[in-house]
Amino acid sequence: MDIKFSGLNLANLIVDPMYLLKRAFFLSIFFLSFLVGNCQKKNFEIVSLEMENNFSFPVFSKSNDTLLGNKINHLLQLTELELLHGYEKKNPFERVAINLINPIPGKEMIQYSIYQNNARLLSFSLAQSFCGAGCTYWCSYYNFNPENGELIHLKDLFSPKGYEVFIQKLDQKRIAVFKQWINKQDSSKREEFEGIPTCYEHAPNTDYYIKNDSIFIDGSICFGKNLMYSNLDPITSFHKKELKKYLNDYGLLVFGFKKGKLTTYHSNHLPQLFTGKLADDSIAFILSQPQNGNLNGVYFNKTTGQCMQLRGGAVKEGIKLDEFDEEEKPQGSILFRFNNQNLIGIRFTKDKKQRQAFEVHP
Incomplete structure (x- = not known):
């Protein structure tokens, strides 16, 4: 509808x-x-x-x-x-x-x-x-x-060593295209774009899609505002034949090199969705890890309709995430540990006087 x-x-x-x-x-x-x-x-x-x-x-x-x-x-x-x-x-x-x-x-x-x-x-x-x-x-x-x-994260498709080699080839391909492009630009404008190759080498490479028999990596994260309007293509592609020797079993299934069930393959990377309970309320919970190494999250309480943003990281007792409502006002905190793939812990109200059981699973 x-x-x-x-x-x-x-x-x-x-x-x-x-x-x-x-x-x-x-x-x-x-x-x-x-x-x-x-x-x-x-x-x-x-x-x-x-x-x-x-x-x-x-x-x-x-x-x-x-x-x-x-x-x-x-x-x-x-x-x-x-x-x-x-x-x-x-x-x-x-x-x-x-x-x-x-x-x-x-x-x-x-x-x-x-x-x-x-x-x-x-x-x-x-x-x-x-x-x-x-x-x-x-x-x-x-x-x-x-x-x-x-x-599915990019790393989920490759063996550990295969991913390292693939990223090297990605950087080489990107930088070769960039050098061809920068050499055609007016010398007075080159300076503002010279940091692109270094950015490529440190980019998280999380922006990608797969279409037909190829994978496409978007490097726009390294582009400044002016470069977004240039004729330098931020997309770098690889045909699956170029990837085969670097893929793990799951990647081989995704690209059709082998047959099998996808159900048993699970990502070990964040963000991912978890569902479960906060006290008696059903919630949907996303845990993510930005580049700064901290942990962020968001959860939606299906009973109250509230959406809480979460920010925090590792502490001695486990992982602690502070809650903020849509007006960025502190509302409480959640302290939890990983139990296999489940997250189990306690939510504290802002004044620390009330506790609620917290448990979610993939």
């Missing part, structure tokens, strides 16, 4: 001069991917949550496995919308969209592109913009195991 809302007035926004060109670029990619995606045999059914022409957000489902679709949707919605669809007050974009949360700032656009939707992989991206005094643009990439609903 499509949801459409109207009423956004963006006339007063101050945006970058290249705003319309950039938006047209994102939309052209979206429609091209839509056409290609509709030629594929679909594994998940997709319904769009929409608002005017700016927002289009995917909801995935399988008629024979409701829990699997929910697992993917919950991670995606908590990460990007800060709520779960069905629990919104009026609008699924109400916590993130410009002119809904505040006049500014906020997200001005979300458009999705499906790259692969088959029995081996669900791969897609969300092209987004966030506007305040100006606008920034980025793509968020998601790759899911279609049999267990877990988020």
Whole structure:
């Protein structure tokens, strides 16, 4: 069931001069991917949550496995919308969209592109913009195991040694393209771009998608605002034949080099979605680890409808995450330990006077 809302007035926004060109670029990619995606045999059914022409957000489902679709949707919605669809007050974009949360700032656009939707992989991206005094643009990439609903990280596809070699080849390929490009630029403009190769070497390489028989790595994280409008392509691709000797068993399955069940393969990397209980309330919980080495998270209480942001890290007793509501006001903290793949601990209220049992599992 499509949801459409109207009423956004963006006339007063101050945006970058290249705003319309950039938006047209994102939309052209979206429609091209839509056409290609509709030629594929679909594994998940997709319904769009929409608002005017700016927002289009995917909801995935399988008629024979409701829990699997929910697992993917919950991670995606908590990460990007800060709520779960069905629990919104009026609008699924109400916590993130410009002119809904505040006049500014906020997200001005979300458009999705499906790259692969088959029995081996669900791969897609969300092209987004966030506007305040100006606008920034980025793509968020998601790759899911279609049999267990877990988020797939790039490292999950490779053997440990194979991943090291692959990253070396990725850096070499990126830097070779960059050198060809920089040599054609005016010498007076080169200085602002000379840090790109160093950034490539330290990039997290989390932004990727898989389409047909190739993997595509997006290096836009290393691009400054000016470079985003250049003709230097941030995408580096590898055909699966170039990858085969570096892949682990799971990667071989994803790329179709061998047959088998994907259900038993689990990611050892964050972020991942967990579900469980906070006292008697059902919650969806995401644990992530940013580059600074700390731990972040978010959980949504299905009983109260509250969404809490979590920030913290390791302490002597385990892992402690402090809670902040949507207004960034402290609300309490959660202290937990890993028990196999489960997270078990206690939530403390802000005044430390009340405790609630906390337990979630993948």
